[in-house]
Amino acid sequence: MMLEIRGLTKHFGGIRAVDGVDLHLGEGELVGLIGPNGSGKTTVFNLVTGIYRADAGSVTLKGENLVGLPPHRINRLGVARTFQNIRLFRNLTVMDNVRIAHHSHLGYGPVAALCRTGRFYNGEKELNGIVEVFLSIFSLQNRKNDIAGSLSYGDQRKLEIARALASKPEVLLLDEPAAGMNPYEVGRLMEFILAIRDRFRISILLIEHQMRLVMGICERLAVMDFGQVIARGLPSEIRENRKVIEAYLGEDVAIE
Amino acid sequence: MRLLRNLIKTFVAYAFLAGSISLLAGGGVVNPYWVQILELACIVAISAQGLNIIYGHTGLFSLGHAAFYGIGAYTAAYLMKMYGGQSQAAFLAALLAGGGAAAAVACLIGLPTLRLTSDYLGIATLGFGIIMKVVFDSADRFLPELGGARGMTGIAKMTTVPWVVFFLLASLLVVRNMIHSSYGRAILSIREDEIAAETMGIDTFQYKMVGFVTGCTFAGVAGGLYAHLYAFLHPSNFDFFKSIDILVIVVLGGLGNMSGTLVASFGWIFLLEGLRVVLPPGYVELRWVLIPVLLIVTMLLRPQGIFGTREFPFLRGKVYR
Amino acid sequence: MEYFLQQVINGLQIGFVYALIALGYTMVYGIVRLINFAHGDVFMIGAFIGLYAVERYQWPLTAVFVSAVVGCTILAVLIEQLAYRPLRHAPKIASLITAIGVSLFLEYFTSLRQVFGPNFYSFPRPFAVVSWNWHGILVTNIQAVIFFVTVFCLLLLQFIVFRTKMGRAMRAVSFDYVTAGLMGVNVNMVISFTFGLGAALAGVGGVLYGIAYPQVNTFMGFMPGLKAFTAAVLGGIGNIPGAVLGALIMGQSETMVSAYVSSAYRDGIAFVILILVLLWKPTGILGTPRTEKV
Ligand SMILES: Nc1ncnc2c1ncn2[C@@H]1O[C@H](COP(=O)(O)OP(=O)(O)OP(=O)(O)O)[C@@H](O)[C@H]1O
Ligand SMILES: [Mg+2]
DSSP states (O other), X not given: OOEEEEEEEEEETTEEEEEEEEEEEOTTXXXXXXOSTTSSHHHHHHHHTTSSOOSEEEEEETTEEOTTOOHHHHHHHTEEEOOSSOOOOTTXXXXXXXXXXXXXXXXXXXXXXXXXXXXXXXXHHHHHHHHHHHHHHTTOGGGTTSBGGGSOHHHHHHHHHHHHHHTOOSEEEXXXXXXXXXXXXXXXXXXXXXXXXXXXXXXXXXXXXXXXXXXXXXXXXXXXXXXXXXEEEOHHHHXXXXXXXXXXHOHHHHXX | OHHHHHHHHHHHHHHHHHHHHHHHHHTTXXXXXXXXXXXXXXXXXXXHHHHIIIIIISOOOOSOHHHHHHXXXXXXXXXXXXXXXXXXXXXXXXXXXXXXXHHHHHHHHHHHHTXXXXXXXXXXXXXXXXXXXXXXXXXXXXXXXXXGGGOBOOOOOOOOHHHHHHHHHHHHHHHHHHHTSHHHHHHXXXXXXXXXXXXXXXXXXXXXXXXXXXXXXXXXXHHHHHHHHHSOBOGGGGSHHHHHHHHHHHHHHOTTOHHHHHHHHHHHHHHHHHHHHHSOTTOGGGHHHHHHHHHHHHHHHOTTOSSTTOOOGGGSOOOOO | OHHHHHHHHHHHHHHHHHHHHHHHHHHHHHHHOOOOTTHHHHHHHHHHHHHHHHHTSOOOHHHHHHHHHHHHHHHHHHHIIIIIGGGTTSOHHHHHHHHHHHHHHHHHHHTSTTTTOSSOEEOOOSSOOOEXXXXXXXXXXXXXXXXXXXXXXXXXXXXXXXXXXXXXXXXXXXXXXXXXXXXXOOHHHHHHHXXXXXXXXXXXXXXXXXXXXXXXXXXXXXXXXXXXXXXXXXXXXXXXXXXXXXXXXXHHHHHHHHHHTOGXXXXXXXXXXXXXXXXXXXXXSSOOOOXXXX
């Protein structure tokens, strides 16, 4: 099992944002996490990546505990993510955004950087190659010298994924990657997601409201409501699930 | 190979700068008063590059930079006075010790305070600055040589054009090479978005410490040079206003802009001294009426600093193929 | 014991003055997130207006306070509109540097001979000083005036902030000024009002300071301003009771250090306490911790 979440719980004041969530993600799997607004999906990501500390429960990556570790350690162990409300390094170039994410795998030391030895030049060249690889997947290579904040909304979302990939994760958490994209872009994004999963052999957990994307590419789904997982199964099963329809549409409508 | 070529290039630039200024000064073309101002400007530029790393690059709001300048100054001056005599080697050692002392204190202060955010960090460093001023004022209670509120005298005049140019060049090289490397980009990512940086594997606390301590080291070395420029130190040289001076320079130059910081340092010092010469006698107090007006007008017209994001060619980052 | 209690009284005296200044810092910061460095100098202007009203015009005490309040309010509103308002959407540091500029300008401009002049001027007592001895502890009528005037100001402020329409608008703007604006609150007006209200309190503080420590100078606002701001941070910036609490702590601690250790360390102790408190509670004693929503 790549990622295993058991009994994960987080309260904010009186709100039970996440309330005993169990989730698991196998090697190379692509799982969707869906649910109405405020049901606690993003909070699950924040708990897994160490931004918030869980009140209870466990999170393990290939058997190794993640709870209590700082976010940068969790990233280095192999978990990367994107953010629902895009958090790029806005005033830096597209290229710098990707290079920064690769910093933990850097090929030269601080002394080499200060003295600009051969190692430094070689390391920088190597980084350029990596930038090229990740940007070309998302057809962003000719924007690499632009300032990240100047990209279109859709390109910024793609850059966030490229940046996350550059940190060489084994598990990738995507928080609403298609938000704000037009139908054509969503179609492209679905291809990208499948392509990177196969190319880098990573496991992906994906939060999304656009059912076309979720139903189209996810192998399994988990549905959250009020901080709890209320259903899980194949996309076709979830589509028919009565509890899910109720959660999404409210009871009155569902009963008809 | 490239290392050798870079070394030679740097040495030539150094020899040219230091040599030509020394020649002009020695030949009497520039009068000694202005040479001293120029030396002061170089020293201030070193300290300002330090704050630029801390605030401009790392995004840490520090209002206590002058305290580290002072720690470097008093440490170097004390060591030189007690053990150094007139030796150039001892002077170099004293300057490095000044930088080291500032770095050590920066570590101690940084460990607890760098967890604070923006304005709170500003207030904590401001507080530290005031505390250090109190320490300098009463320093004679534990080391009489430091002079306390009466000021410290008997410091050798060791600071010369070659020394200040050497350290200014060295500081520029250090900042440039650091910022245009992966380590520097890690530092910049903290300023941009600390949470995103953390989730991308950057140990933000560690790099905040790196940025803060490096910047304070610059201030410490600059302080040592300053102590041996006028051969007199007074706690008021390191009060809150001196921290603000440097902050103004860094903001005017454009936060995170090395070239802007460099130019603004020279501009600021020459403006202060120039006004002293230009204003008729008896009106020198008007300096501090005019400067704030200039400051306010500049901020209203160019809140992003005079230089924005443009750098001199030798300070720009390059993509290596 | 008498000595200690005497110091407590002295500490309260300066603490109340700090409180009057700290309130302006905390309200302005609560609303526009600006460290208004010029606030200490508005306090200084209040003291000078008081000096002129007492010495040159020999106005009655109430008129002295009213003139300082009016003068400081007008000054602060002018500063806000001319210097800070154009920068409201610029990077925060630009407003901060501007505030420092305004502060320097007020200090040096008023120290010109043609304005107030560069010297220390003694502040004449507007009433005969009476002191009462209670078991060896000396209390003066100056201290009584400081106490009653400050308490009156605090009650008035409490009334304005919690019982008036403007106060409700202030609280709304400080909570979220974008939404408050959308809900029809005149944000510009509220901000000007807040600057004015803070300055009025500083003006009262300036006159009280002049009466209690009878010497004024155009640079006198710097240290009290800095300490009052520190007090506001100590108590939890943006929080009105916090500012008063912080100011009282500050007044006590520096008085005690002067009395029992050495007055040389007086200016340092406040900041030692500040740093320790921030390490323990990063948003101050009464401040509410905020987790950033990711
Ligand atoms: N830092 C925080 N402080 C207080 N409450 C929070 C915090 N983060 C999340 N919450 C609350 O926790 C609940 C779950 O929020 P979360 O962002 O996880 O929902 P979500 O499922 O991602 O919703 P959406 O689909 O709108 O993104 C919400 O009620 C939210 O207000
Ligand atoms: Mg969400």
